[in-house]
Amino acid sequence: MKIERALGVLTVSDFECPLCIRLFFEPITTPCGHTFCKNCIERSLDHNLRCPLCKQPLQEYFKNRRYSPTVLLQDIMTHLFPSQLAERKHVHDAEMAELSNLTKDIPIFVCTVAYPGVPCPLHIFEPRYRLMMRRCMETGTKKFGMCSYEHGKGFADYGCMLEILGLEVLPDGRSYVNTVGGSRFKVLKRGQRDGYQTADIEYLKDLKVDGSELELLQHLHDSVYQQAQDWYQRLGSRIREQIDRQYGTMPDKDENIQASSNGPAWCWWLLSVLQLDPAYQTTVLSLTSLKDRLGHLRLILEYFSQR
Template sequence: VAYPGVPCPLHIFEPRYRLMMRRCMETGTKKFGMCSYEHGKGFADYGCMLEIHGLELLPDGRSYVDTVGGSRFRVLRRSQRDGYHTADIEYLEDQRVDDLELLRRLHDSVYQQAQDWYQRLGTRLRDQIDRQYGTMPEKEDDMQASINGPIWCWWLLSVLQLDPAYQTTVLSLTSLKDRLGHLRLVLEYFSQS
């Protein structure tokens, strides 16, 4: 599952996706959507746009693609084009909250919980996470500045490697308060393990 603001390096080797990458680059959009696989549907109802930051084309046609997650979306209609999935989508935005004091306390508490969990990991594991996902993002001053909420939430979800169906559920939430509640429960579970 791809997340807003989180790097998502890809190795593209299937001909249909090689064609899709070529079209993304030729049209200049340099964006495409990614959803997790879902049995019976082909792909989940929610996903994340990926922005192409770099593409290394190999002599045999494969490519390494550096992408970063952008906007979240909900799938409205599914279709196919030349073997790859396409969809009509609507973008998601977090709902703004008026009672910022309550949200700030929850946000700061879960952020501290995440930092504590991260620091309890061994140096070797932290170094591995840092190489793959980057270091844990700092807490933003304005937690509602982005329509996707704080980047550190998405970074944490990416690092935790949870069940894809659960990840998609959290990706679909438009309430930062609800997302923080899920993160709190997951961190409590991992802290007990």
């Protein structure tokens, strides 16, 4: 009875996170005795490894990553404020749904040019990108966009989606992320969210041809593929080993060169291996004509072969 009377004097404001000033969601209590939403304390520790309230060092707490939920606090909120807690969960779910959208306000990692089907290992250390990776994992999409930097715009008009295959978080908060390229896209609108870039996008697909056009395209494809193989075989064994370690071996010819919306995989492998200017890489990435892409590859291979 005494407990009931004691609980009766509590109000919703007694259960607000001091960082977001909203009802606790997945409350976490630090070793120094202060409680925050799990997402809120994680974002704070991205920037400073001290308690946001008392400034006590939290390096060891951060290193162990044992963010155990404060069960008693959760039970009290469930008992006293079920409707407010349900509303808080509804808001959280709506935020997650918004972050899960893969055409509007998708997160953009501004770094280099990525290609479909090609591995793209990343070293994450900036707070904004730590947050981005956590959100990609939490929403379950495990995807984000990659664009190269472009002066005056912030990032290029074309990019490639990356899918997270594995993420290793280090004790100091940095992480190694293994990703692979997926769909290509065109940027329709630029934006920002919590410090990182975002974009509304539309996905790109290669245009298909048939009949005599397809016959000519197949002939061009086979010719440029052979040209690429010849160039690759002329490289020294040591260079080939380095390429194979980083990008894998040269993909075989596709039986159907129009089966994938991104075209043959070997084209993207070759473009990733060749050290080209990012602006030129982005231009080739944006092409939806396999014929045009093969034309560029032929010119590039002729240039490198001459050198």
